[in-house]
Amino acid sequence: MIFHAIGLMSGTSLDGLDICLARFEKQTAWSFEILEAQTLPYPEEWEEKLRNSMHLSAEELLALHSEYGFYLGKSVKSFIEKYQPEHIGLIASHGHTVFHQPHKKFTLQIGDGRAIKLETQLPVIYDFRSQDVLMDGNGAPLVPIGDELLFLQYDACLNLGGFSNISLKVNHQRIAFDIAPVNIILNALAQPFNKNFDENGDLARQGKINQPLLDKLNALPFYQQAHPKSLGIEWCNDCIFPLFQETDTLDLLTTFTEHAAVQISKVLNENRLKKVLFTGGGTYNAYLIEKIKAKTKAEIIIPDKDIIDFKEALIFAFMGVLRLNNEINVLSSATGSSADHCSGVIA
Incomplete structure (x- = not known):
């Protein structure tokens, strides 16, 4: 067929x-x-x-x-x-x-x-x-059916889009869930610098981590919830953006990039994943990828451009x-x- x-x-x-x-x-x-x-x-x-x-x-x-x-x-x-x-x-x-x-x-x-x-x-x-x-x-994530039938050679498939999400096999069952917001927040934080997004993570690379803010982000109840779970813009408006009011914007980018890396690597490590396919626009954020690699032993596979950019549309x-x-x-x-x-x- x-x-x-x-x-x-x-x-x-x-x-x-x-x-x-x-x-x-x-x-x-x-x-x-x-x-x-x-x-x-x-x-x-x-x-x-x-x-x-x-x-x-x-x-x-x-x-x-x-x-x-x-x-x-x-x-x-x-x-x-x-x-x-x-x-x-x-x-x-x-x-x-x-x-x-x-x-x-x-x-x-x-x-x-x-x-x-x-x-x-x-x-x-x-x-x-x-x-x-x-x-x-x-109602999400839906992409795991494609991961199951088209990308079975990887332990997990991780998408870095507006939100990061992962799909993997646990006890012979394909599970999937949203991990954390990524580009939906980083893009918004790049706007004051007249950028639509933080290209290569170059802006985040220049700031400092705001530890109290990072602690608040990492303590959000969503991260303790069991899967299946999913995120939407409403959650970001309620739980993320209100935390940003009193901080220098460049440091916000650095801190939120660190937060995303912490949450993503935590999921890779907890599930002892060896070979993970990364796709989505966030894959081009070199600073974010470096941060994730530094926190995990998992092998991060970055495929050719068509798969990075179009895996969701393909599925x-x-x-x-x-x-x-x-x-x-x-x-x-x-x-x-x-x-x-x-x-x-x-x-």
Whole structure:
């Protein structure tokens, strides 16, 4: 069986829309090849709209849901015109997360899949998270199904995106959970320096660690919770940003980078991991990677650029393929839902 699918991913750090066209083949096991991929940075207007989406009225949010769906559809259409692929079986869209409150039984990723279908005339699968939340799950992380079936050669897969998350095998079960915020905080702390992000960790490298602040960060109750667990921007607004009020901003970057490294290395060490695949934009933060390496004996594998940048979009494409074939694409051992299931709305 061979499938060609496009995956769309928009992360919490708002650095752009990832589009990945991949070929998937199933013989005894699944294999994949990334054929084309690109990140479309958001125009300032769209970055602003998405950043402020959580403050909109219900009516405005519904309008944005449709508008963003058409924006995604037009973006994919341009991608297809640029690369002229021979085969595309489906588009799988993660959408952009506005609210994520699984304890209240809801999560919202905007970008109406029906609008994407109208623009592209291709089958679209979207809204991968809601069903899991209704089944008592966290609705996250979803990527572990791809780690389980496409990246089994590693002890664990760790993503450094807006949030850091990990998936690994424990007692023959794939578990996964969010570890700590990363780019969603570091990017915000880089803004006063007229930077969208702390490139290579160069800013953090210049500051000093504020030990009292680091202690407060490391003492947050989330880090003591058992998995499965997940984080959202609401948690950062409630628990992280209020701690930053009285500190020099450069030292904030240094301290938060240290905090992320402490929490990530703690998870690697507690699970005695030997070989860990690192992906996501935070992988380019050389200072953060140095800090993690100094705190763990685990071998940190940094793959080629396409995997670093597009692994999440690749796996959403794969989840779309599984959905179309009515195969399990969400693991309850990762999300905490009542059962493994096949999720995603088909347009």
